[in-house]
Amino acid sequence: MHMSNWNRKSWMKWGTVGGALLAVGVAGAGMSACGPAATEEGETDYSYQGLGSRWAIQFEGDTFTLTYDEEVDGINEMTIEGTFEEFENRFRLLTITASEGENAPPVGGEAYGVEIPGYAFFLQPSESTAEPIIMVNAGGCPSGGERMNWITADFGENNPNATEDTAGDGARDAMGEAEFSSSAEAITITRRLFETADAFTGTMSLTIGTCTDGTYEFEESGGEGAAQTSYMYATSNGGMLVRPGDGLIFASPELAETPAVSDAEGTYSGLAFVQNSEGGAQPVKVVLAADGTGTVTFIEPETDADLADTEIIPVALGTPVEGTKGQFHGTIDDLPLNCVRSVVDGDELLACNGAGDPLAEGYCGEGVEGSCYPVFFFLGVKR
DSSP states (O other), X not given: OXXXXXXXXXXXXXXXXXXXXXXXXXXXXXXXXXXXXXXXXXXXXXXXXXXXXXXXXXXXXTEEEEEEOSSSSSOOSEEEEEEEEEOTTSEEEEEEEEEEETTOOOTTOEEXXXXXXTTEEEXXXXXXXXXXXXXXXXXXXXXXXXXXXXXXXXXXXXXXXXXXXXTOSSOOEEEEEEEEETTTTEEEEEEEESTTTTSEEEEEEEEOOXXXXXXXXXXXXXXXXXXXXXXXXXXXXXXXXXXXXXXXXXXXEOOXXXXXXXXXXXXXEEEEEETTSTXXXXXXXXXXXXXXXXXXXXXXXXXXXXXXXXOOEEEEEEEEOTTOSSEEEEEEXXXXXXXXXXXXXXXXXXXXXXOOOTTXXXXXXXXXXXXXXXXXXXXXXXX
């Protein structure tokens, strides 16, 4: 059974939150700087900011505060406070103790998340069809130059835009490299196509201006030639997150050298999003053997047990893309898969996108012809 027909059990515990909390597709500005603070136990608390009009979460001890600013005017339409518990598999269970604002979720609501300390936080959304809320470390700006690998995912209920992309050459971008220069205030992107992810398809450059509290604001061409404002979040330790239009691009540091497939061996905890299926972003466990073969399993994070009535999906990580340091392609459920692997402060990250079956009945939406992909996106960290 191919991914476009997957039917996942919904574990969206926060209930119906409405358009405000779920308006991740609106470009977002950055929060003010909020650096890490040491806890009494010697651990470190971090703040993260992410896509949406304005998302931010701050952890302090075993508590959190999540805010949402729809109009990017410094006035939070929603504030959610609560406590969290972290399990051995690195999932966090967030429980709401106070909430205010229009469409705010109720006290007692719960959601899962995964933290890469000081780098990123991935939060499960509240609706059964919604993509994950991805946030990166707030307050820090890159200095000097950075080389990164990036990967894209086109979230949405339907994605009939397989022939539209920012370069206008009729191909869908999958992943590539990015070279960033803070002094030149610009980023150069190498593009690789989804159909042939190892094929070099040229470069494009963006002038992104000056970083303020980890945020870049820049103009890009919109529909019918109109300019639109886009935002890019950056960290001081080599990560970037940008949503150009309806897409999403996640960038992480390039590895020091071309890795072997066996370097990715291990078990990863993260969130997977499958377009056009029930369940939205879900907690999953990805297990990879030394030869790159493995499985994707939807789980109950507290127990790490497989969810009932869900299939185990086969995955295979292939050889590294020639000339890259951390890019792979392979298969998931016998369909194309692209992945980037990185290491940040000792944590090993894996991000992948996969193609669904473009011929699946009803997949592209009523009256829509052609391919609709990617449909699978995973972002996780090795346990």
